[in-house]
């Protein structure tokens with residue numbers, strides 16, 4: 208696991224660099240990159256940077272396929288907080304990706320388990336996710352894999368914890384009763400199948416989760432700790448989110464000594 212401690216705008220640039228590298232490498236070999244996209248506030252600066260590179264530098268997302276991490280169950284199709292709409296607003300509509308290439312679990316399906324299985328099959332059929340953006344909940348959840356999630360889980364229905372619903376109430380006029388109670392989420396094993404994981408966390412409220420994920424024991428109680436088993440995870444954090452890391456000076460020295468060509 209590689210830990211990078213830097214100011215927010217620098218983190219967004221590094222994440223965009225990693226994504227751009229994959230896009231260019233796939234395009235050069237005549238293939239199609241597969242991008243894992245996430246909701247929440249953490250990836251927003253990355254989408255801003257990717258949109259800027261698209262507009263100002265001609266970075267193209269034509270042919271790129273995107274897979275979302277999760278979706279609320281039951282939010283109406285036109286609800287602005289439906290994750291499909293959030294990704295459309297924050298990312299897809301700002302670049303040249305084909306809307307038909309943006310996929311998410313169908314939280315309005317009549318048969319939700321079948322929708323979860325279909326989503327797993329679609330990810331597999333794409334060849335798998337090249338680079339996956341991730342945020343983290345204050346309780347250490349990634350996507351919507353709440354504490355107690357099986358480390359071997361695949362896309363499925365989950366019940367949201369009170370904590371997550373309270374955290375997300377800010378997107379629903381501060382009214383927790385309007386936050387859906389259920390979601391469909393990629394499982395931890397689904398996320399672990401991606402080739403490169405980029406976890407972004409900023410702010411003091413993420414410090415404990417970041418500490419657990421990077422330095423704690425692997426446990427379903429802190430679902431993000433499963434990332435310790437991934438061969439290529441990059442944890443991008445600002446000073447506040449890094450404030451509980453025991454080996455912070457080691458991570459800083461390691462990154463500062465890294466040659467320019469190595470990237471993240």
Ligand SMILES: N[C@@H]1[C@@H](O)[C@H](O)[C@@H](COP(=O)(O)O)O[C@@H]1O
Pocket residue numbers: 245246247248249250276277341342343344345348349350351371375
């Ligand atoms: N399902 C999403 C997660 O994917 C996200 O990581 C988390 C943290 O969001 P934020 O980045 O806004 O703190 O929020 C939600 O629960």
